[in-house]
Amino acid sequence: MMNQVLVLGGRGHIGRGVVSDLITHTPAQITITGRTAQAARDLKGYPTERVQFTVLDLADQAGVERAIAASHLVIHCAGPFRYRDDFVLKTCIEQGVHYLDVSDDRNFTRTALGYQNAAQAAGVTAIVNTGVFPGISNSMARQGVEQLDVPEAIHLRYGVAGSGGAGDAVMQTTFLTIQHPFKVWLEGQWQEVKPYTGRELVEFPHPFGRVGVYWFDMPESFTLAETFPVQTVTLKFGTLPDLYNHLTWMVANSFPTAIIRQPGVIQVLSQVSRVMTRISDRFSGTGVALRVEVKGQKAGKLAHYCATFTHPDAATATGMGTGCIAQYILSGELNQPGVWTVEQAYPTSLFEQALQIRGVSIHQCWLQV
CATH class of the missing domain: 3.30.360.10 (Dihydrodipicolinate Reductase; domain 2)
Structure with a gap:
């Protein structure tokens, strides 16, 4: 099982939701990034044997490359994605590291999906727009x-x-x-x-x-x-x-x-x-x-x-949505090289299983036509 996970933007509300889900439902060793050493204060409450903090600014491309090279899975939570480029995804593909993000921007998504062939050739599973x-x-x-x-x-x-x-x-x-x-x-x-x-x-x-x-x-x-x-x-x-x-x-x-x-x-x-x-x-x-x-x-x-x-909490639900998919990539149950949206790569059977594990359900019904 792969277990080294890098969470970019893991200090934010959404990132903390992702990290909490990973701690509960995977054996992952998690590295959280922040732009200043003071950000390490937000690690209080996390198990120190599984979570570490490193200072990293996304503008430091050499530092980002080194952090990605030491990981099996990168989870990009550092929005707003309207301001982000494709460097993190591109680097993951070049280094053979799986990738998830919580992006919610049309143009960012279009750009990411353009790496479909490159990710397939590299054997990298990359799924965008995860979350709630x-x-x-x-x-x-x-x-x-x-x-x-x-x-x-x-x-x-x-x-x-x-x-x-x-x-x-x-x-x-x-x-x-x-x-x-x-x-x-x-x-x-x-x-x-x-x-x-x-x-x-x-x-x-x-x-x-x-x-x-x-x-x-x-x-x-x-x-x-x-x-x-x-x-x-x-x-x-x-x-x-x-x-x-x-x-x-x-x-x-x-x-x-x-x-x-x-x-x-x-x-x-x-x-x-x-x-x-x-x-x-x-x-x-x-x-x-x-x-x-x-x-x-x-x-x-x-x-x-x-x-x-x-x-009851949208940020926690977002972390859950991403954590569910991360769980199956880390275990090897979800291995689909390419760049995909959630509905393209994530089977319903795994989706329902992951929610059941977390004690959450989808209420389904048929309405009168």
């Missing part, structure tokens, strides 16, 4: 597609309470994502939509209830369309309390584009959001809810499949 959404959501979509004889449409709806337990990188990602129109696969063609428009009320399981969701640009909206023979893939996202939805809508649709595209403005918006959610998290919690619907035909009749997933 994208990640667990992709596996839920595959799970639904496999229930139908002819899948025709996939509808993804996500809800997050407060901050979702996330840090500044995730906050920045939200404000970066709502800056540009993007294309979605509707009725067999690519159509452009504006972010944070098309409000819809969706019923999620308790304790979420009804949540307002909006068009949101995430890579699974195009990877699912390219992976499965469906005519439509829609993806919408929203938050609790609903006040945050309205504030985000204002930023996306009322602020001058030239202003919100400035890095300094993004930083300020993220910091203000962090202050607000520190207060509201006490009341809303930091959970995540996913609702995936797949429509099509089964046994010659119209069918409407629905699956839901909830977790």
Whole structure:
């Protein structure tokens, strides 16, 4: 069994979720990176015989190369991925090291998938967009597609309470994502939509209830369309309390584009959001809810499949989604050289087994057509 794991960005909220899952469900020896020695304080509570810290800045390419060479698996958690390049993945392929990331950016995903042939030739299994959404959501979509004889449409709806337990990188990602129109696969063609428009009320399981969701640009909206023979893939996202939805809508649709595209403005918006959610998290919690619907035909009749997933902390759920896949790569049960998205490389049988081990389940049902 391979057991040397390098977690880039392992100090962040998402990275800590990944590390915690690895400690619980694998025998991995884990190296966490941070830009300063002071960051080692965050290792308190981890078993020192299994977790170590090393100072590493991603701008130090020679240092990154050395750290990757000493690993069997690299897990890239250092977002926002809108600002990241392909150096880590490229280096992993060159050195024959398996790779996972928690990326959630369309352009980053496109670039990564372009290394498919190189990774296959190197025998490297690389899976992008692991986590909760994208990640667990992709596996839920595959799970639904496999229930139908002819899948025709996939509808993804996500809800997050407060901050979702996330840090500044995730906050920045939200404000970066709502800056540009993007294309979605509707009725067999690519159509452009504006972010944070098309409000819809969706019923999620308790304790979420009804949540307002909006068009949101995430890579699974195009990877699912390219992976499965469906005519439509829609993806919408929203938050609790609903006040945050309205504030985000204002930023996306009322602020001058030239202003919100400035890095300094993004930083300020993220910091203000962090202050607000520190207060509201006490009341809303930091959970995540996913609702995936797949429509099509089964046994010659119209069918409407629905699956839901909830977790009390979104950052922990993200760590779980990544940790599940890491578990099987380390054990050798998941060995598929190439660069893949979750729905392409991760069998439903392993997905369901991993969640069962963690005491988590997907609620599945058929809705009336």
